[in-house]
Amino acid sequence: MLIKNVTATATGLIVLWADQSTMTFSWFWLMDHSNDPQSVNSQTLQRNVDTFSIPLDIAADSAQLDAAATLVQINWPNQQITTISCLRLCQVAGKTLDDEQLSETGSKTFWLADNMPETLPSISYHEVMQSEQGVLNWLENIDTYGFSIVTQTVATEQATIALAERIAAAQTTIFGTYWPLSSEVKHHDDSAYTTDFLAPHTDACYYYNAAGLQMFNCMEFDGSGGESVLVDGFAIARRIQAERPDLYEILSRVAVPGHYKETAVHLAAERPTFRLDRRGELEQVSFNNYDRSPFILEAGEQSQFYQAYAEFNRHSMNQDNWIKIALRPGTALIFNNWRCLHGRMGYSGKRNFFGCYHDRADYQSRMRTLQQTLSL
Numbered sequence: 001m002l003i004k005n006v007t008a009t010a011t012g013l014i015v016l017w018a019d020q021s022t023m024t025f026s027w028f029w030l031m032d033h034s035n036d037p038q039s040v041n042s043q044t045l046q047r048n049v050d051t052f053s054i055p056l057d058i059a060a061d062s063a064q065l066d067a068a069a070t071l072v073q074i075n076w077p078n079q080q081i082t083t084i085s086c087l088r089l090c091q092v093a094g095k096t097l098d099d100e101q102l103s104e105t106g107s108k109t110f111w112l113a114d115n116m117p118e119t120l121p122s123i124s125y126h127e128v129m130q131s132e133q134g135v136l137n138w139l140e141n142i143d144t145y146g147f148s149i150v151t152q153t154v155a156t157e158q159a160t161i162a163l164a165e166r167i168a169a170a171q172t173t174i175f176g177t178y179w180p181l182s183s184e185v186k187h188h189d190d191s192a193y194t195t196d197f198l199a200p201h202t203d204a205c206y207y208y209n210a211a212g213l214q215m216f217n218c219m220e221f222d223g224s225g226g227e228s229v230l231v232d233g234f235a236i237a238r239r240i241q242a243e244r245p246d247l248y249e250i251l252s253r254v255a256v257p258g259h260y261k262e263t264a265v266h267l268a269a270e271r272p273t274f275r276l277d278r279r280g281e282l283e284q285v286s287f288n289n290y291d292r293s294p295f296i297l298e299a300g301e302q303s304q305f306y307q308a309y310a311e312f313n314r315h316s317m318n319q320d321n322w323i324k325i326a327l328r329p330g331t332a333l334i335f336n337n338w339r340c341l342h343g344r345m346g347y348s349g350k351r352n353f354f355g356c357y358h359d360r361a362d363y364q365s366r367m368r369t370l371q372q373t374l375s376l
């Protein structure tokens with residue numbers, strides 16, 4: 001029982017939490033957030049409340065907490081009655097997890113040189129293909145570490161698609177829905193389609209809806225070099241926040257533009273290197289110096305920005321912070337493109353991958369529903 005008591009006042013409802021702290025909810029907010037069956041569709045979670053017809057100065061006549069402390073009934077003028085669940089009050093107050101936060105939040109493992117994972121997170125193709133629990137284990141690996149290896153894959157395009165679709169339909173971009181990745185691909189001029197070293201970066205800084213996940217399955221390798229490189233961008237952000245909060249502030253405020261151009265395509269988007277959510281928590285790291293487009297800041301801020309940007313680059317280029325994975329046929333790699341930067345060592349010979357992106361909301365939806373059904 002997280003709520004001990006409620007008190008109706010002229011301006012709102014005072015909630016006394018079990019820890020003896022209090023919080024006041026305005027009457028307007030309480031009517032807007034009613035979650036009784038008339039106010040919210042319990043199946044779809046769609047709202048029926050007409051926010052814009054509620055008077056800004058609305059006040060309730062009275063309110064009562066039920067005996068089990070599960071809901072608060074609010075009695076409005078004109079005999080209107082609504083209820084709001086105590087769980088909802090607790091969630092918005094941060095007293096318990098929000099319905100839409102993934103339940104493993106808080107157990108993420110951020111890794112840099114001084115605390116690398118002892119073993120790389122990995123799961124077999126068969127486990128993912130054969131059970132829903134396997135899919136959840138895979139997604140939880142990705143959520144915890146920012147990436148996962150898949151072993152014993154089949155090196156075909158169909159098997160790659162089947163694996164990807166255990167999560168969700170792939171995200172379509174200008175590169176297609178599923179795409180080959182090799183220096184033999186000639187219809188895109190992007191640096192990804194070369195044999196050159198690629199410094200760690202996130203993909204799609206030129207899309208507002210940058211891929212949530214990126215996956216490659218190795219189809220063929222006959223050469224040398226070409227290891228995939230991963231860096232934990234969230235771990236870098238946390239390090240910068242701890243050591244140089246002034247630089248963290250600049251990187252979370254200054255929007256950096258990105259662009260991509262080829263025949264009949266000219267994409268452009270922008271966001272800060274560290275994009276924060278409405279709670280002020282880090283939501284997305286975006287860093288791709290290859291795709292950055294021209295922009296200028298006021299002189300003082302520009303020099304601070306370049307200092308902060310260089311500090312990020314110093315960590316991301318530090319090879320002690322890298323995980324290097326030599327993908328060979330039978331192995332796939334999937335990673336969170338909002339958290340991990342990826343790069344590639346230069347190579348010679350043949351290196352053919354087949355891959356795709358997933359939208360972040362799609363993979364989180366899959367994880368949320370699996371957690372709801374399998375964690376009972």
Ligand SMILES: [Fe+2]
Nearest residue numbers: 192202203342
């Ligand atoms: Fe990339």
